[in-house]
Amino acid sequence: MSDTKNWIKALDTTKVARGDVARWDHDGRSYAIFRTDSDAFYATDDICTHEYAHISDGYVEGTTIECPRHAGCFDFRTGQALNPPVCVNLRTFPVKVEDGAIYIDIA
Numbered sequence: 001m002s003d004t005k006n007w008i009k010a011l012d013t014t015k016v017a018r019g020d021v022a023r024w025d026h027d028g029r030s031y032a033i034f035r036t037d038s039d040a041f042y043a044t045d046d047i048c049t050h051e052y053a054h055i056s057d058g059y060v061e062g063t064t065i066e067c068p069r070h071a072g073c074f075d076f077r078t079g080q081a082l083n084p085p086v087c088v089n090l091r092t093f094p095v096k097v098e099d100g101a102i103y104i105d106i107a
Contacts, residue, residue: 005094005105013100016041021065021076023056026106031093032056033102034076036063041095042076043104049081049088 008026016022016035023046024031030046032055044065046055053069060066064082066073072086079090094105 006107007096007103007105010043010102010104013041013097013102016102019060021056021058021060023054024104029106030054030056031104031106032065032076033095033104034060034065041097041102043093043095043102044074044076044079044090048072048086049090050086055090 010024010033016033018035019037021032021034024033032044032046034042048055048067050072051069053067055065057068058066063075063077064073065076070085073082074090075082079092081087081089096103
């Protein structure tokens with residue numbers, strides 16, 4: 001079975017520390033790329049669904065990101081909004097890692 005996703009190279013894995021997030025801009029959009037303490041990678045839209053703020057400027061704890069503007073939290077693995085004022089989930093994107101690079105399917 002062939003891989004039919006539209007993978008785009010985002011960042012080298014060294015650009016995202018364990019337990020942290022990095023911003024990646026591509027084609028006029030911003031994405032947040034997360035790396036867990038166990039080396040799993042995830043990607044979401046980087047703009048909070050409540051008000052315009054870059055999620056990647058927020059605080060990561062475990063698998064949760066806190067928006068820097070109003071402290072609403074999301075589970076970055078699923079995009080699920082966890083507490084007010086956020087009530088709309090973040091969009092998530094498939095991620096794969098090959099040869100030290102992070103690829104995202106943004107289609």
